[in-house]
Amino acid sequence: MMSDEVITLNVGGAIYTTTRCTLGKYPDSMIGAMFSGQYVPTAFDAQGNYFIDRDGFMFRHILNFLRSGRLCLPQGFKDFDLLEAEADFYQIPPLIAAIQTLKSSQPSKTRAGYYVEILDFEETAYFYRFYSDPPRGIHTELKNGGLVISGARSALLGLPLPEKTLKELQSSDSEYRTMNISSSACSKMAVIHHLQSNGWQLVTTSFANNTDTDGSYMVHKYMWFLPL
Template sequence: MKMSGSDIIKLNVGGKVHTTTKSTLCKFPNSMLGAMFNGSMSPSLDENGCYFIDRDGELFKFILNFLRSSKLSLPESFKELDQLALEADFYQITPLIECIELLKQPSPEKQVRVRYLEVIEVRTGNLATMPTMNSRIKTIISGRRDVIHKFLSLHQIHPAERERLQLNSGKDYTEIALTGSNVRLQVGECLRNQGWSLSESQMSTFPSGEAIVHNYKDRWMLTVYKEDSLEESQCNSVDDELIDEISLLSSGDE
């Protein structure tokens, strides 16, 4: 009897019964299943009249779902990819074979990218350790322009520096004057809340005439993990280069 594409078919695959349609099994005419049900081959029947295939019945559900949706969907804990590849090869379903080969390729390694910002505060005065009316405070942040722009609020940047920050190209390293009382602590709190960690903090003191100069230098570090995909390596190779070190202001600059 000739079957139509909507005919219901029961398959006994390795002792497990699956129910589907002829059109699903013949989705890829050049496959073994396509040949079985388009008249090119004569499939065997079991005692219950089901078409019998002597293969893995549990894995066949993934084969059947691929025929239905053209997508390979596997559970996260799936550990039988090699066996599934053998099943796909047996059924000669080329698109499924290609999907499995892609999954078998090593996962892209995570690349570590490190960003640095350095905040330098210079206090000059008779009581330079405290922000009093008798002390002058200058605070500078140094690092990559796009990183500064992304993680700092504009109100923390000195008005005279904002235009220069906008004009510099994205990956230039720059030194920007900051504004505000105790801005070094404000910037530290801002960076900490965004995932940065304080990797180094130094203080130095030296006399300058009748005044005392205190230099405070905080180096902040952010570690970013990104997948090294082909698309990224082609499109973002410059943007995603590893930064091993940044040339920063010397602690004696004013």
């Protein structure tokens, strides 16, 4: 049986007072082993308190869970990854599971900004065969290499696009456009360099290809994001 001996802890500079019984609620956890007699902590601060070199602020949530068996976080709490890292250090599986469940129930973050999708076609075939519907607006000029760029008109207008493409954008009233650009490697690099140099963030990349007796196609897909 764990005793009700009062224990004072210094966790990363934050002082907590609890009982040995509370700390040993989960005997198989690291924190439980530390104060159940299986392992005796050897680090102490200048006042003789047990010292644990971890996040002192996050430990309040660890200790509250040990006391109540429930994960009760303040409204607007966002540091789920940090708290999960602390729970993992102390090796408390029920707490880890509770954090993951609560984290997964949080609404996804919506970031303000612009997204631009770029499909980069490689010169690898006489024609292209798609397993799924080809991107909207593709025409035969792209079969020998080119770009399909989709996004908000205002975002596309800032890209170093060919003069003909820019004129089409400027004369368009549509808020969202998909532009087909027959492109050389140099103009492709101009677009990528512009994105990298002007605060755009590469969010995702993917690659697809198909080869058969008729030929093949290769296409790289890039999703870029410009935060506002």
